[in-house]
Every structure is written in C-alpha cells, then in structure tokens.
Amino acid sequence: MVRFFDHLPAVEPSRRVGFAGNVIERRSEHRDEATVAAALGNADARFYLFRGDKVLRKSPTEPLFSAREAGDLGAAGGQPILLGWREGVPHIAALVSEATALAPSILQSDLRSLASEGTLAGEHIGALAQARSLLNWHGRHGFCSMCGTASVMALGGYRRDCPNCGAQHFPRTDPVVIMLATDGERALLGRQPRFQPGVFSCLAGFLEPGETIEDAVRRETQEESGIRIGRVRYHASQPWPFPTSLMIGCFAEAVSTDIRRDEEELEACRWFPREEVAAMLAGTHPDGLRTPPPMAIANRLIAAWAKLSPP
Numbered sequence: 433m434v435r436f437f438d439h440l441p442a443v444e445p446s447r448r449v450g451f452a453g454n455v456i457e458r459r460s461e462h463r464d465e466a467t468v469a470a471a472l473g474n475a476d477a478r479f480y481l482f483r484g485d486k487v488l489r490k491s492p493t494e495p496l497f498s499a500r501e502a503g504d505l506g507a508a509g510g511q512p513i514l515l516g517w518r519e520g521v522p523h524i525a526a527l528v529s530e531a532t533a534l535a536p537s538i539l540q541s542d543l544r545s546l547a548s549e550g551t552l553a554g555e556h557i558g559a560l561a562q563a564r565s566l567l568n569w570h571g572r573h574g575f576c577s578m579c580g581t582a583s584v585m586a587l588g589g590y591r592r593d594c595p596n597c598g599a600q601h602f603p604r605t606d607p608v609v610i611m612l613a614t615d616g617e618r619a620l621l622g623r624q625p626r627f628q629p630g631v632f633s634c635l636a637g638f639l640e641p642g643e644t645i646e647d648a649v650r651r652e653t654q655e656e657s658g659i660r661i662g663r664v665r666y667h668a669s670q671p672w673p674f675p676t677s678l679m680i681g682c683f684a685e686a687v688s689t690d691i692r693r694d695e696e697e698l699e700a701c702r703w704f705p706r707e708e709v710a711a712m713l714a715g716t717h718p719d720g721l722r723t724p725p726p727m728a729i730a731n732r733l734i735a736a737w738a739k740l741s742p743p
C-alpha cells in the first residue's frame with residue numbers, strides 16, 4: 433500500500449505556493465450554531481480585519497487584532513465569519529466600515545501584494561485567503577438565488593439561509609486549470625495584456641460544468657494557442673482568493689507545434705527553450721523577460737519543469 437505513494441516528492445508541491453500556509457483548524461464537523469455563537473462571543477478571539485479589499489495590520493508582521501481592538505473599530509458588531517481555531521483560540525474574519533477612521537499606525541494592503549512581498553508569515557497569508565474568499569462571497573450573495581429574498585448568514589459564514597423559501601446556499605470555489613504545455617525541451621508560455629512588462633506565464637482558464645480537469649486543460653490550451661494536447665498530469669493546486677478560485681496546476685503534453693494565438697486573450701504566445709526559461713526564472717534574460725513571482729503556481733510549474741527546484 434505504502435509503495436503506491438512512493439513516486440511522490442517529499443514535499444507536497446502545493447505546499448510551495450502562496451496562500452497554501454493556512455494552519456487554522458476548521459473543525460467543520462462541529463460547525464453548529466451553539467459552537468459558532470460561543471466562538472464568536474469568546475473575549476480571547478483573534479480577528480483578521482479587512483476594509484473593502486484591503487487587509488489591515490497592526491505592524492508589518494502582525495495582522496491579528498484582539499476582540500477588543502476589533503470591537504473598537506466596529507468590526508465585531510457586523511457579520512463576523514468564524515474561520516476556525518488555532519491552539520484552541522477562535523480566529524475570526526470581519527469587515528471594518530469604509531467610514532471608520534483608522535489610526536495612522538494601522539497598515540492597509542492589498543492581499544496579492546502582501547503575498548508577493550513575503551513580510552507576513554505564510555500561515556497568515558493562507559488564513560487571509562480563506563477570509564477574503566468568504567467575505568467576498570457574502571458581499572456578493574446577499575439574496576436568495578431561488579426567490580430573491582434577503583438571505584441570512586448561518587454557521588459562522590459557511591452557509592446562507594433563505595427565510596422565505598428555506599433554500600440553503602453554500603460558499604463557492606471556482607476551479608481554474610493552469611498548465612505548462614511542453615513538447616519535451618520547450619515550454620509554451622503566453623502573455624496577457626494586463627501582465628507586468630516582460631512577464632510570460634502558463635496558459636489558464638476556468639473549468640466548465642461537466643468537464644474533467646484533463647479535458648479543460650486540452651480545451652483551454654487549444655483555444656488560446658491552437659496547440660493540441662495529449663496526456664495531462666496534475667502537479668499542484670493553489671487557493672486564489674481573487675475572489676474565490678482554486679488554481680489546478682498541470683503539465684500538458686503538446687502533440688502539435690504550430691501556434692495559432694487567441695488574439696483577444698493573449699498579446700504574445702510562443703515556445704521557450706529550457707535555457708531561456710532558466711534565464712527568465714533567474715532574472716538574467718537578455719531582453720528582461722521573466723516569469724510570475726515564486727508565490728504563483730505558474731512559477732512553480734515552470735520551475736519544476738526547468739528542474740531549477742525540487743519537483
């Protein structure tokens with residue numbers, strides 16, 4: 433039985449991506465209203481606070497606020513979300529009103545920038561991803577999709593209930609396939625107009641209803657680049673809280689080589705030899721071309737293929 437897993441790398445590849453460090457115990461099997469009410473009312477609870485899409489921090493390395501501090505900012509009186517527990521202490525996510533005046537010492541940052549900077553511990557970045565996805569879902573799903581009545585948060589944020597028709601609604605996660613297609617010694621990379629200058633990355637797209645991961649990889653690669661894909665191998669996944677995606681990273685075997693680029697999606701798409709990819713990862717490319725940063729699963733796929741990091 434053990435041998436069945438022997439080919440896997442010592443460190444799970446998904447552990448190496450940004451947003452993967454969440455250590456909060458969700459205890460979903462105990463998520464009932466009494467437990468949630470006790471946790472939300474616990475004076476020792478710790479709070480992750482957002483103002484709009486901005487993460488609040490007390491210092492560059494401290495994003496957790498006490499219940500009293502959160503209360504002073506008006507956050508505890510809103511609709512807090514119970515993320516779970518750490519060492520028995522409830523950890524909660526809450527919104528601070530845009531109208532609330534903040535002390536100048538409180539830092540406000542975009543979560544994507546925080547994840548790239550690396551000043552905040554990975555365990556916080558992961559918990560903030562959980563928080564941001566849930567807060568965003570509640571912000572966009574205030575009404576029952578069956579009957580249109582205003583719905584009510586339940587189970588500490590893991591469900592919304594309709595008081596009119598009784599429908600229950602659950603937070604969503606949207607799967608996205610992201611793939612490094614290779615013909616062996618070359619990798620297929622593309623560039624979207626919104627990318628930072630010089631950045632080339634893996635192709636990606638939303639999985640559609642009724643599709644396998646492998647079929648989505650083949651369809652998206654062909655649609656965006658015209659390249660046909662044979663075999664597909666899963667590599668790693670990454671929570672991507674912008675707003676509620678899960679990136680599913682795969683390697684894809686190219687069985688054709690002529691590129692027909694989707695000109696709306698991509699402003700450039702070509703094959704990159706392994707040595708050129710290595711220079712892009714190392715930041716030594718003569719034309720300044722580069723990959724996304726290491727926190728992005730695209731970087732991990734590219735690096736694993738180029739054998740510049742453990743698989």
Ligand SMILES: [Zn+2]
Nearest residue numbers: 576579594597
């Ligand atoms: Zn309803």
